[in-house]
Amino acid sequence: MPNVNSAMTNQINSSSFFQRYAFWFLLLAAALLRSIPIISLPFNWLESYFHEISHGLAALITGGSIVKIELFPNGAGLCTTIGGSRFFTSFMGYTGAATWGAMLYSLASINQKLTKAVSGALLLLLICSCLLWVRDLLTLVILFLLMALLAVKIRWWQSKWFYYGMQLIGLTVLLNALFSPFYLIDGRNQGDGATLASLTLMPEVVWVAIWVAIALALLYLLAKKQQ
């Protein structure tokens, strides 16, 4: 009996140790996932989708409309809009992706049912995007793959690993949103940073710094919440 008790206490201790430092473990796992070439692709696509849909939603909020959303296999994406605030729409790309990542992690941390609801809502958003704004086959295939990923997760929503999976997705999206702005510093004056620089006369580097600061702040908030 003492052996059984000690084994149980060890198990409880180890699970509590994991739960206590779950954020850091998941952050490490997310960082590793990002560095694995093929496995990181779906997460890149997801981050790219959140980036583009954030542009689109910002355009919708400010009175514009979305013409189309395109995703590319290398993780790049394009969102074509008409009308709305160019400043807000440009700014919300990286900000929105980081916010989506943090929101996914936070909502998945509350309870499993809410995590399932969030996954369902995300699936619905993907379906709406496919129906309304996707115009090419490649983007459709990428979004279908993302939908399949979410559907699989929803199918096994009662598993205890389900919400860890959603948290991992949230952190991976957040990490991608943290590092993606650095690709803008290439001296080519392309992308959201260049658009904002032309609109505000503030250099592109400043905007990159702002986006990185926002992502870092969100990461800090999540870490603090975990403690």
Place this chain on the structure above:
Amino acid sequence: MQVNNTGLSSQIVRNQPNSEQLNQQAERAAEQVREQQKQQAEQTQRVNRIEVDENAIAVLERENAQRQNSSAQSNGSNNQSSDSQTSYDTPPSQNATAIATYQSVNNIERRDNVQQLLGVDVFA
């Protein structure tokens, strides 16, 4: 027995060439002779056009011999030589990058033009 000479005489008259016909025949013969002379002259010109330069032939033969020697020497490394020949035509990577950059700039300008035309904004 009466022999009617009129028919025979008329036949003789018909068979005998008059002066015009003689002239025509002479002209035709002269033309044929001229044509033959022309053809002969052309043939001689054709023969003269092919100028055989023995020095040039010698140079060509030397080059062929050198090629054969070099191919025999590089028989073991045929793939390498063919690769080098094919890679000879490919532009260097720096040029390829420059072309890609130039084309991307061109695409940006075109995209801006389309944006201005249609009033759409493209966010990457």
